[in-house]
Amino acid sequence: QKEVEQDPGPLSVPEGAIVSLNCTYSNSAFQYFMWYRQYSRKGPELLMYTYSSGNKEDGRFTAQVDKSSKYISLFIRDSQPSDSATYLCAMTGGTSYGKLTFGQGTILTVHP
Amino acid sequence: DAGVIQSPRHEVTEMGQEVTLRCKPISGHDYLFWYRQTMMRGLELLIYFNNNVPIDDSGMPEDRFSAKMPNASFSTLKIQPSEPRDSAVYFCASSPTLAGGFNEQFFGPGTRLTVL
Numbered sequence: 001q002k003e004v005e006q007d008p009g010p011l012s013v014p015e016g017a018i019v020s021l022n023c024t025y026s027n028s029a030f031q032y033f034m035w036y037r038q039y040s041r042k043g044p045e046l047l048m049y050t051y052s053s054g055n056k057e058d059g060r061f062t063a064q065v066d067k068s069s070k071y072i073s074l075f076i077r078d079s080q081p082s083d084s085a086t087y088l089c090a091m092t093g094g095t096s097y098g099k100l101t102f103g104q105g106t107i108l109t110v111h112p
Numbered sequence: 113d114a115g116v117i118q119s120p121r122h123e124v125t126e127m128g129q130e131v132t133l134r135c136k137p138i139s140g141h142d143y144l145f146w147y148r149q150t151m152m153r154g155l156e157l158l159i160y161f162n163n164n165v166p167i168d169d170s171g172m173p174e175d176r177f178s179a180k181m182p183n184a185s186f187s188t189l190k191i192q193p194s195e196p197r198d199s200a201v202y203f204c205a206s207s208p209t210l211a212g213g214f215n216e217q218f219f220g221p222g223t224r225l226t227v228l
Contacts, residue, residue, distance in 0.1 A: 006154075008154075032214045041221075041222075042221060042222075043116075043203055043205070043219030043220055043221055043222055044155070044203075044219050045219070046216050046217070049214065049216075051214070088154075088155060092214070092215075098143065098160065098162065098167065098168075098215065099145070099157055099160055099168060100157070100217060101157075102154060102155040102156075102157075103154065104153075104154035104155075105154055105155065
């Protein structure tokens, strides 16, 4: 079993929809939780991160962490075609200090 | 800043040949990471360096893979001999010194490797 599980999708939604992306993990030492966005044929770029449990909002994006359930989510409101990309969750903490463990990535397409 | 630079961007080679991938991290970054990405396995960490010293190479698949970082501005990932199952996109990433336990990793554009 992988340390981080993420449904690879693909996920296809109409423009304006609310998108929910999720990851589960097994390592309770993880403390930092990140979402990276990767456009086609590009490297991943950090979208946002949270520390420990709670919510963080940045424009149309909201990240949630529930450490008790070992479950993290990324919500995209009013999705746009420009949001079409692969979204990867990533985590670090404890003995994995310094390196990130990534989920497999969810392919998202937002169609006009 | 030009960001993380990788070369070549594309590499097509035949099974058994040696392949060398190159990376120039962002100036001032202390950490350098090599990843491999495939559809089946996602993004996998192969090895990472701190101040040019390899810290964790547990992700290197086998002895055919080796990585070096002779100085703070250059790293190589070598595959010898290459096999078709090595076909993937290889990313290099760098990050600054950890601050409070979190480090944003900045990724290069990747090298798309095809082994025939």
